[in-house]
Amino acid sequence: MDLGIAGRHAVLMASSRGLGRACAESLAREGVNIVVNGRNSDDVERAVAELREQHHVEVVGVVGDSSTTEVHDALLDWCPNPDIVLLNGEGPAPAPFANLDEDSLTAAFRQAVIGPVQFLQRVVPGMVERRFGRIVAVSSAMVKTPNPLMSLSHGTRLGLAGILKGLSRDVVAHNVTVNQLLPERFDTGRQQQMAELVMKFKGVSYEEARAEQVASIKAGRLGRPEEFGDAFAYLCSAQAGYLSGQNLQLDGGSYEGVF
Amino acid sequence: MDLGIAGRHAVLMASSRGLGRACAESLAREGVNIVVNGRNSDDVERAVAELREQHHVEVVGVVGDSSTTEVHDALLDWCPNPDIVLLNGEGPAPAPFANLDEDSLTAAFRQAVIGPVQFLQRVVPGMVERRFGRIVAVSSAMVKTPNPLMSLSHGTRLGLAGILKGLSRDVVAHNVTVNQLLPERFDTGRQQQMAELVMKFKGVSYEEARAEQVASIKAGRLGRPEEFGDAFAYLCSAQAGYLSGQNLQLDGGSYEGVF
Amino acid sequence: MDLGIAGRHAVLMASSRGLGRACAESLAREGVNIVVNGRNSDDVERAVAELREQHHVEVVGVVGDSSTTEVHDALLDWCPNPDIVLLNGEGPAPAPFANLDEDSLTAAFRQAVIGPVQFLQRVVPGMVERRFGRIVAVSSAMVKTPNPLMSLSHGTRLGLAGILKGLSRDVVAHNVTVNQLLPERFDTGRQQQMAELVMKFKGVSYEEARAEQVASIKAGRLGRPEEFGDAFAYLCSAQAGYLSGQNLQLDGGSYEGVF
Amino acid sequence: MDLGIAGRHAVLMASSRGLGRACAESLAREGVNIVVNGRNSDDVERAVAELREQHHVEVVGVVGDSSTTEVHDALLDWCPNPDIVLLNGEGPAPAPFANLDEDSLTAAFRQAVIGPVQFLQRVVPGMVERRFGRIVAVSSAMVKTPNPLMSLSHGTRLGLAGILKGLSRDVVAHNVTVNQLLPERFDTGRQQQMAELVMKFKGVSYEEARAEQVASIKAGRLGRPEEFGDAFAYLCSAQAGYLSGQNLQLDGGSYEGVF
Numbered sequence A, B, C, D: 001m002d003l004g005i006a007g008r009h010a011v012l013m014a015s016s017r018g019l020g021r022a023c024a025e026s027l028a029r030e031g032v033n034i035v036v037n038g039r040n041s042d043d044v045e046r047a048v049a050e051l052r053e054q055h056h057v058e059v060v061g062v063v064g065d066s067s068t069t070e071v072h073d074a075l076l077d078w079c080p081n082p083d084i085v086l087l088n089g090e091g092p093a094p095a096p097f098a099n100l101d102e103d104s105l106t107a108a109f110r111q112a113v114i115g116p117v118q119f120l121q122r123v124v125p126g127m128v129e130r131r132f133g134r135i136v137a138v139s140s141a142m143v144k145t146p147n148p149l150m151s152l153s154h155g156t157r158l159g160l161a162g163i164l165k166g167l168s169r170d171v172v173a174h175n176v177t178v179n180q181l182l183p184e185r186f187d188t189g190r191q192q193q194m195a196e197l198v199m200k201f202k203g204v205s206y207e208e209a210r211a212e213q214v215a216s217i218k219a220g221r222l223g224r225p226e227e228f229g230d231a232f233a234y235l236c237s238a239q240a241g242y243l244s245g246q247n248l249q250l251d252g253g254s255y256e257g258v259f
Helices: A018-029 A041-054 A069-078 A102-130 A151-174 A189-202 A206-215 A225-236 B018-029 B041-054 B069-078 B102-130 B151-174 B189-202 B206-215 B225-236 C018-029 C041-054 C069-078 C102-130 C151-174 C189-202 C206-215 C225-236 D018-029 D041-054 D069-078 D102-130 D151-174 D189-202 D206-215 D225-236
Strands: A009-012 A033-038 A059-063 A084-087 A133-138 A176-183 A247-250 B009-012 B033-038 B059-063 B084-087 B133-138 B176-183 B247-250 C009-012 C033-038 C059-063 C084-087 C133-138 C176-183 C247-250 D009-012 D033-038 D059-063 D084-087 D133-138 D176-183 D247-250
Touching: A009 A018, A018 A033, A018 A041, A018 A084, A018 A225, A033 A041, A033 A069, A041 A059, A059 A069, A069 A102, A084 A102, A102 A133, A102 A151, A102 A176, A102 D102, A133 A151, A133 A225, A151 A176, A151 D151, A176 A225, A189 A206, A225 A247, B009 B018, B018 B033, B018 B041, B018 B084, B018 B225, B033 B041, B033 B069, B041 B059, B059 B069, B069 B102, B084 B102, B102 B133, B102 B151, B102 B176, B102 C102, B102 C151, B133 B151, B133 B225, B151 B176, B151 C102, B151 C151, B176 B225, B189 B206, B225 B247, C009 C018, C018 C033, C018 C041, C018 C084, C018 C225, C033 C041, C033 C069, C041 C059, C059 C069, C069 C102, C084 C102, C102 C133, C102 C151, C102 C176, C133 C151, C133 C225, C151 C176, C176 C225, C189 C206, C225 C247, D009 D018, D018 D033, D018 D041, D018 D084, D018 D225, D033 D041, D033 D069, D041 D059, D059 D069, D069 D102, D084 D102, D102 D133, D102 D151, D102 D176, D133 D151, D133 D225, D151 D176, D176 D225, D189 D206, D225 D247
Parallel strands: A009 A033, A009 A084, A033 A059, A084 A133, A133 A176, A176 A247, B009 B033, B009 B084, B033 B059, B084 B133, B133 B176, B176 B247, C009 C033, C009 C084, C033 C059, C084 C133, C133 C176, C176 C247, D009 D033, D009 D084, D033 D059, D084 D133, D133 D176, D176 D247
Antiparallel strands: none
C-alpha cells in the first residue's frame, strides 16, 4: 500500500528507542525524512546511523528532553516545516494516590501537556497553510481505564486527549489530522524494566514476571514494536485524511469496553 | 507498506458497489483473492470483470442478499476457508420512533445481527485453527451517536457491536481480529440517494442538498471510498494482529466525543 | 427529599420480585400508585398484597410476559396514562457465540427491544402531551463491557440503549426523560440461581460460589435491592427532569472505564 | 425519600453561589452540617446566614480560594472529619488553542487537579477508617465533548476525572464513593456573564443571547440550580454506596453519545 508520503518531513519525539524508534523505521521505509530525538546521545547517534544505512532518506538527530523549548528550537532548526509530528515521551513513574505531590504532578503535566501544546502551537499554522499535517500522540491504554497507581500518567495524558480532540475539530478541514495511539504492553525496554521491578517486589524470576505481563494481554503475547510503527505509519498516510480525533487502542484486544 | 496478505482469500459482503467495492479494490491491489457479492447481478459482473482486469488475483462473484443462508453457502462454496471477511450490507430506511413496527425491526435485526453471526459461526473456527483471521464489519457512525430517525440502524447494529466485542476477546489469542469501521458520509451512491430525498422534502436543488451534506462534516468534504478501502486494508494486514475489538470512526473528524 | 411524585401513576414491568419489586417499594413509599407485573401469579398477588399493606397507594397486579401485546393491553387497562414506566424483564440464559441460533436471538430481541418499543409507542405521546414522563429501563452492566457468554443479553440490550438514546432527544423538551440503570450483581434470586449454577459446574459449595460473586465486585459486597429501588426513584423524581439519556451504572464501582 | 445523612458533616467548596450554593441548600435541608466556602466574603456571609435561618443545622463559612493549602487548613479546622466533600471551583476563562500559555495551563491544572488531590489526601483516610464517604466533583459536560475554546477546562478536568476514577476503585470497598457531576448550562450567574459576553461580541440583545443558550439545550430550557443540588444530595445519600466512579451528565439530555 502506497502511503503517499515519500519526501515528507517528520519530527519524531522520543524516537531513538522503543515505540518511537519503531515509528521512525516505518516512516523511513516509506521515504519520509526524519528528525530523531532522544535524551541519550548514544541512542540518538545509533538510531540516526542505522536509519541512514537502511533507508534512502535524510535523518538527523536532536538530543534532549522533547518537552523543552530548547529541544523544540533544535527540532525546528533542522525541520522548520514538519508534515508529520509524533508526540512521545517517557512516561512518569508509578505513584499511589497518597504519594502524589505538587512537584511530581506539575512535572508530569509539563511533560504530557504543556510541552506538546507549545510545540504544536509552532507547527500547526504551517500545516494548515500547506494543507497537510499528521499529528499522532503516543498516549496510554490507561487513559480509558485508569490504574490507581498511574495517576501521574492518566491524570495528565487525559488532559492532552481532550485538548487534541478540540484541536482536531479546528484543523481537519485543512487536511491536518490529530489522533492518539493507546499502547498496552509492547515488547520494549520499558516492559523489561517493569518485569525487573516485579522480580524485586514479588521475588519471582524474570520468566515469571514476563509471563505475568503476557497473561494480562488477551492476545496472549506482548505487542511487537513494528506493529506499533506501522499503525503510526498508516495514520500518517495521505489516505488517512478523513480519520481524525480518534483514540486507537493497540492492546492485543484487551480493553473490555464496547467503545 | 507491505500488508503481508498477498495470496490470502477474502469474502467481501455487499462489495459490488460503494464502500464494499472500495474494500475489494484495496485488497485486490494487495494481492488478495476476492469473492465479490451484491444483490444486483449486473453490478456483481461488472465488479468481477473490472477487478480481474486491473489486478492479478482470483475474483469470483456471488449474487444475492448476504444475510441469507443460501448466499452464505455460495460464498463458502467459492471460498471455504476465508482469511478475511467483510461484513457489510445495505442499511435500513429511515423511520421515526412512532413508526417502528415488528416486521421492520425483525428484518433489520436479521440483516444486521443474525446473518453476520451465522456466517461468522461457519468461518471463525477455521480462522482460529489456521491462526489467521481478519474480520471487519461496516457499521455506522450512528452507533455512537444515535439519530432518532435511524433506530432500525443503530437499534440493531449496536447489538452486533456488542457481540463482536465479546467474540473478539475469545479469538484474539489465535491471531483472529474483529473490528468495526464506522463511516459517516462517504461519496457513494447512498449519499446521492439521500441528497435526492432531501431535494424532494425540502424543495432544494441537488447542489444545495450536497452542500448540506458537506456542511455536516468537520473535514468540509465527503469521504472518498478509496480512503475507506485503505483503512479496511490496513485492518486486514498481517501487522494489525494486535489491534482488535476497536470501533474506528471514519467521519472527517466530526464526532464530538473524546472517546 | 421530596421527590414530587406523590399521586403519580407508574407501570412497572417485571416488578413482583427482585430489582423490579424494589423499584415498586421505593415508588409506593413516595406515594405513587403502582401497577405490578410478573409472570408468576403467586408472586404478583403477594407483591400487591404487601405493597397495599405497607403503603397508602393504589396497587394492582397484571400477570404475564411484559413483552407481549396482551400484557400491554392489561397494563394500560389498569393505567391508561402512566407517568412513570419501568422497562424490565427476565434476562436471557448464557450462550457461547457458537451456540447462538436464530430462534434464541429473535426471542431475545423481541423481549429486549420489540416489546419495550411497542409499549413506549403507546404511552409516550400521552406523556408528551401531559408534559411529564419518566421512563427507566433496567439494562445490564454488560452493555458497556460485553461478556462473550452473554451475547443474547448485550446483543439486544445495546440496541435498546441506542433506540432510547434517540428517543430521549426527541422528548426531553416535553419533560419526558428516558434513562437506563445498569446493574451488576445485586442480591436477588438471580444471583442465587447463578451461584447454584456455579456450584454444579465447579463443584464448589454455595458459600464459595457466593464468595466468588462478591470478589468480582469492587465494593466487596453485592448490591442491595433497595439501593437499586432508590436510584430508580430518584430518576423518576420531578427534580430529575434535566437528567436524560444517561446510563447509570450500579455496579459497586467495578467498571474500569473513565466514561 | 430519607437520604440517611442527617447529622453528617460536609465540606462544600465554592458553595456561596450558583451550583455549589444549591448543593448546600439540598444538604442542609437533609440535616447535614455544612462548611460553606467562596472567594467573596459578602457572598459567604450571606450564604451562611440564609442557610442557618432556613435549616436547623450547623453552618460555618470559610472565605478564600479552595485550591489553596490555607483554605484547606481552614476548612479542616472547622470540620476535621468531613463525611461529604464537594469539589468545586470557578472554571477558567475561554482561550483558543493558539493562546494557551504555560502560566494559564499551570494555573488551571493547580485549580482543577492539584488542589482537589491535596485536599482529598487529607480527608480520604478518615473516610475509609470511618467507613463512610461521599466525594462529588463538579466537572463539566465538556470533559466528554471538548469545546476547542475551553482547553483550560477540559485539558485539566479530564485529568481529575481519571485520577478520581482510579481513586474510586481503591476506596469503594470502604463505603467511600467518588463521582462526578457534569453540568451544562444551568441558570446561574455564570450563564448570565456568558450571555453578556455574547451580547458584546455579537451585538445582540440580552434576550437574544439567552435564547441562544436555551437553543443549545435539548430540554429547551436551562437547568435549575435546585435540580443540580438534589442530584448531588442523592449521590451523597447513604443508599448510594453502590454507585461510584460515575460521570453523571446534567445537560437537559443534550449529549449525543450513547455512553
